[in-house]
Amino acid sequence: MAKRDYYEILGVGRGASPDEVKKAYRQKAKEHHPDRNADNPNSEALFKEANEAYEVLKDADKKAAYDRFGHAAFEGGMGASARPGGGGAGQADFASAFSDVFDDLFGDFMGGQRGGGGGRQRAARGSDLRYNLRISLEDAYRGMQKTVKVPSAVSCTSCNGTGAEGGSEPVTCPTCSGMGKVRAQQGFFTVERTCPTCSGLGQIIKNPCEACRGAGRVEKERTLSVNIPAGVETGTRIRLAGEGEAGMRGGPTGDLYIFLEVTDHELFQREGTNLFCRVPVSMTTAALGGDIEVPTIDGGRSRVKVPAGSQSGRQMRLRNKGMPTLRGGNHGDMFIEMAVETPVNLTSKQKQLLRDFEAESEDNHPEGASFFTKVKGFWDGMKS
Structure with a gap:
């Protein structure tokens, strides 16, 4: 044919x-x-x-x-x-x-990259770094400047990041001819692998720098100032461009990511921009009504009027007393949850006063009266 x-x-x-x-x-x-x-x-x-x-x-x-x-x-x-x-x-x-x-x-x-001339990048980008930072709820409310110490790899000053001693330049890797990868034929296919001689960089250093041993970077702890805006919450990520690990042999620097964790507070619980505060109220105040003083996250205090006959779990709102929105300028609300407290360690006189009150309070517990009416109906239904 x-x-x-x-x-x-x-x-x-x-x-x-x-x-x-x-x-x-x-x-x-x-x-x-x-x-x-x-x-x-x-x-x-x-x-x-x-x-x-x-x-x-x-x-x-x-x-x-x-x-x-x-x-x-x-x-x-x-x-x-x-x-x-x-x-x-x-x-x-x-x-x-x-x-x-x-x-x-x-x-x-x-994962291969081929340029117009058949080569590849000679310098590798530095790795991104992660730093976990814990702050208080008060710091999250106000915002702050925080100084952190980050262990990292920085560019070697002795060789200016080249990895070569005395100003000499890296030379093309003889194994891969600067490609950073080698090819081997396996049957019908040609398989590429990272060059074992230069680790994929395409170059080798004949006279490596003594300070960094040819890596172009050295380990060093750096002190950085981090701006934490008001309103951050657990999981907020702050990116510091160019503050990560230095690149190999003069490559670009990676980034540093600050991951925030806002610790639990002994008085306030947070849900988004709203705050919740559980405040104990005496049985007398809950029954007769009155004023109580509650703390606020900004360090101040507010007076709250308790309506007569308040029960445990009742909530009252203080508008704009919550957390600020992140970079928004607005504030959430603060909710006061009342916990009516039963008195303990009563004297004989106090006990007698309560017994006298109980004898005179048949119509003062509407919820209890309603409940036991339902219970009686339940039991009668079970008998019939």
Whole structure:
């Protein structure tokens, strides 16, 4: 069976530029890749055919020979090593051609990055850091400036972050030729791995800095001032750009994230911007009514009028006495929850007074009277 024309296989004209040839090959390789066409038994043959055509047309000398002699240019005395699709060096050519489209097909999954010149980043970005900071509810109400000490890796001053001693420059890694990754062929596929010599940086340092041992950074504790706005709550995250770990060999610095935890308060419970305060009230005050004094989160105090006949659990609202909204300027409310307190350690006289009151208070407990009326009806219903 006669072999198809290479230009026809890739769908380009004879005057196509190298970039047009490469673009056409990538499209065909994606279209006919066996992994994407499991239900098409011809996909592997079409894929190899496109690869064979690209091997010739991407090389200026082979292309010129093909334009002049056609397929006959690679038959006969030229040997298998020069023949597209042949054994020996031809298999290496296949891996080389396949690598051109490898990143397009699998780059996102392998994490590879290829620039226009085939290189990769020489410097790695520093890691982001997390610092857990505990503050009081009062600090969250007011806002504050907090000084924190953060252990971190900072740029080495001896080598200015390059990792090289005496102003020398890193050199291209001989193992990966600056790519930061190496390829190995396993059967039909070409697999990429991080270069073991340079750890993916693409460069090595022949004369490393004594202070940082070639890393370009050293461990050091830093003191930072953090602005905590009013209204923060547990889980609030504050980002300090560029205050994280220094990058490897002059790479960009990471960020520092402050995670806040607002501690529990002995008087107030918080729900969003609202505060709740449980205040004990004497039985007499709850029965007769009166005024009580309650604390507020700003350190002040407010007087609250207790209506006569108040029961435990009754709430009263103090508007705008709660927490401020974060960067909003408004305030929530404060709720006073009454807890009517039963007197203890009574004297004989107090006990007698309560007995006398009980004897005269048949109509003073409406809730109790209603409850026991329901209980009596329940029991009568069970008997019948």
